[in-house]
Amino acid sequence: MHPFVAGSLAVVSLLLAAPQDGRSATGALGAVEGSVLLASEPSQIVRGATVSLLGPDPKVVLSDVEGRFRFEGVQPGRYIATAEKPGFLLTQNGAAAPGGPGVSFVVAAGSTVRVDVRVFKSAAIAGTVVDDFGKGLAGVTVTVLRRRQTQFGTSFDKVGEPVISDTTGRYRAWGLPPGAYVVAATPALSMMGGLRDSASGSGGSAPARITFVPTFHPSATSADAAAVVSLAAGLDLGGVDVRMSPVHVGDLTIQVTSAGTIDLTTVQVTLTPVPNYLETSALGIGRSLGGFATARLNAAGSFVIQDVPAGRYRLVARTPSASAAGSTQPQAESTRLLWAESELSVGPRSENLALSLAPIGVVSGKVVVPAGEELGDISVRLSSNSPDARAFVGRAGPTGEFAIPNVPPGRYRLDTVSKWQVASVIAGGVDVSDRLLEFPSDQRPSLSVTLARSLSSLTGTLQPSPPRAASDYAVVVFPAERELWMAPRRTRVVRPGADGGFDVLELPAGTYLVAATSDISLEGVPDPVIFEGLAAMSIAIELQAGRIQRLDLRAIR
């Protein structure tokens, strides 16, 4: 359970405000000065940090040998300061965690604001990669993946550049933010592809055929089965070893059929491990396939892929098209793809799989731009939930119509490539913006995508409950509807300034819950567990399209 403490809230006033005009006129200037300190030991200064002032008049300086910095000639307004340095994590002033929200401050004309930034050290993971004989493996690529919850479920995202194990098999990955991680070792090329195993095959039987596959700490062959290591800020964690053992390989025979008359030799077959967090589509299978696990069929529509490591795969067969799936190029509607997809497990024995090609659907609809605007160059993009991040793009025509052909079944997130923001996506009379779109079969709904210059905003003040100050709280805004809790555009955490003021900008219209909490670290938001706890002490607020809503909060205790 997430440890949070929240004051109860009472709504002091709730009123709709007219959109505000920009910032105040330029008058006399102010200054900001302070020190960069280490969060875990505030007596320790951090020299040579890059300090940024974010706000109406952004600036950058370096901290000096005493850790001090000073910004001169700052236009009045509301600001946040950040500091960063190699080996440390970018931190906002007043933040309780490296990625956490900072405390804004107001620079007034002729005044000097004093602000210290307490930065967090980055964490590191180290260990040794060994083989099944316990011998260190040199030249293994070690990738650190951060486990996160997303709208699509659990995901594992690469953090930083992969590192290569040294001659004794040791590796060290550094510069990591706090979080939950898994560590993957990808074998050197010479360890992949089918090998005979001298250690087996005694007593007359044929030796086993083996290969090496990406292996997760301590010895798992998928990220889901890996041990998760938890890093706090500045932790230097050793002993995260990876033991790579060979796995058996098998042969996979594919038989593809098609209803229409097509040249089956043009069909491309792609075999991808699932889940494929490392983008290692080759896995050494490619040795027999010219570099990638992609094959062409013979005229009878069959193909044998040799030396496939035991495991779970997604197999996709499709006819070629000038603009292949996954490209960001707009696709011509005329090039309809024939597609077949299947998940299967490959074991040490030979497997057979039959696939039947069928046409796949077109997602079409219309884009509506803000009144008085030219349509210009706008594309609609569907991103899939697979970790290989397939994206399908369609460009809007002169009247806003778009068609995205060849979108395989699956779950997708819709966004646009344009200078405006998505205000709504209507399908079957319902707004589905920020929801996952599920295309189970050849049926595809027509989508109406409305764009807006700006979305709704929330502005207000928080009156603290003494002895706490307003900046000791975090204001959390999240959708009332649970299904949207993981939608990135709809959840925010902000910290009120010392004056209690806060702004939450560019939220899509809808019903939101607003809560204030004195647990200001709030790592891992959006997190359903945190929202669950906050929901009970939140107030609901309806944000109308394009309006700024005013909300004043008073903490009761």
Add this chain to the structure above:
Amino acid sequence: MAPGTYQALFVFAAFSVCQAAGIQTGSGRLSGRVVDNRGAPLAGAVVNAGCVGASNAFRDRVRTDAQGRFEFANVPVGVHTLCVSHGDVQSSPSRVRIDSAGAATQITIRLAGATGTISGIVTDAQGEAIVGARVVAVSSRNQAGTQTWRQTATARTDDKGFYAIGNLQEGDYVVVVVPEYIALPSEVLKTSHPKDLPPGLFDDLLAAGVLARSEIPETRLLPFGASTFLSARLSALPIVIKDGLISAFPMTAFPVARSIDAGAIQTVAAGDVKTNNDFRLQPIRAHSVAGKVVASGSGAGIPVRLMPAGFAAVGPDLLSLGTYTDKDGAFEFPLVPSGDYLLTAVRLPGGGRSAGPSTAGPVLAAESAITVSDAMERQVLTLKAAARISGRVEFSGAAPAPSPEQLSRISVTATRVDGRPLWGGTTLGSSARVAADGTFTTNGLTAGAYRITVVPPANWSFVEARLDARDVSDVILQVGDEDLVGLVVRFSDAPTTVIGIVRDSKAAPQTDVTIGIFPQGWERGPVSPRRLRTARSDADGRFIFRDLPPGEYLIVGLGEVPSPAWSTPAALKALAGRATRVSVRQGAQQSVDVTFGSNR
């Protein structure tokens, strides 16, 4: 990043071939053991048969068992190659023969790390780790008395300031910490991220090594006074601010040297790990170096570079400080550590990044040696046309003259001998292609000493390059401000070759032996690289050297894996004792056999 960097290569193969009873299947059995560098069995190594050679060769891959053993059954009669690897440590190919049907061949292959590592820690004057600093291993080579320096490998310090530069071939190295930043006039930049820079400038930063593609997402631009710095988030700016005064870390060769030749040399042997090469960098007062580039036409947007004089001989790879002139031709390096520098500016024809063909126009360049101190005056760099070398090609012999297409494949290159890049850029030399009328012009040579190298067309041999009745192909050529005209490059259809066979003491031909050849009298002066060469014996022990300049030479077997240091003065002195003399005459073939490996 590549999944692995392949280490080279060390193999000791011992052959013992024994005949088994004649089963007439046309194949035999190949078995053996893999051992590590201490001779202990290496379990889990991958033995790759047919790793080199024809695609129809016998191919199979097997992993050794706990005793390091492996076996290939049914190997066709003939010669096969075996490569061994563990992780990404790889052996060079071993050749093994199945003599006859039913033969059983055994082999022991040793897999040992053939490369070395240099490691250490980089801290500042207070002992605090400098994170993300670029540390470069510069190889130091002395060939017959000519010293050269080249960047070979690079690493970055981690969050503890630790660096390790691995995969170093055997040889001598000096380790250098290279402070990285680039200062740009603020007016050039209306952006806060390098990906939004003007495309040419962005490509320049990549080409100059200021920025690696993988770092771009982590890189930002920091306005600083009148200038803007570009800094990768992973590496700290090499700047220290104290009481408002700014100091900077200078380029430093291990341990505290401000020039490459004053750095301590580390000799790396196979498998070495040289630890504790620690730097404690001392910041020194930094000053502004400002000035103006004067050019006919616009002086705007001209790249200006500043290279520490003590490191200029390392050439284009070590980063120099770089900036660009503003619309008035003015430039400024705001924070330059005190010391001696070379200041260069260049305008390349057509605004490109290379000199291009001479027809594109002259290279305009300026170079100035300066000392950076408190009392810096404004520098004025006046661009003027860099020199060219022009001439024509001639062919002698019965063979038909090359076609224009063949002519266009001839290149004539002038390369600086001091290792300094041309006009502060990234190239050491300037190449010209030969036009259909047989003429050529190399472009953009700044004043200095050069060597001429020529790539002849197929089936022709390079004879000489004559300038004012003197052959300059073999000597150092001084280029000043003036163009050099009338260089005549001659080719002949009569090849000049030295051929021979490497034999052991029992007169058996030796394959894969490297042969070195060097001129007699090398100790009397700089030796042209044309006269200091190696060749390798083929499967029948034969070797060949083509187009050696005429003269007296010494030829000697160097071994299967020769040391890169074979041509140092000390090594040449030692080799001279067992070398064979050979006279090379223009257009003639000399035959000489070399004895090597009598103890094999």
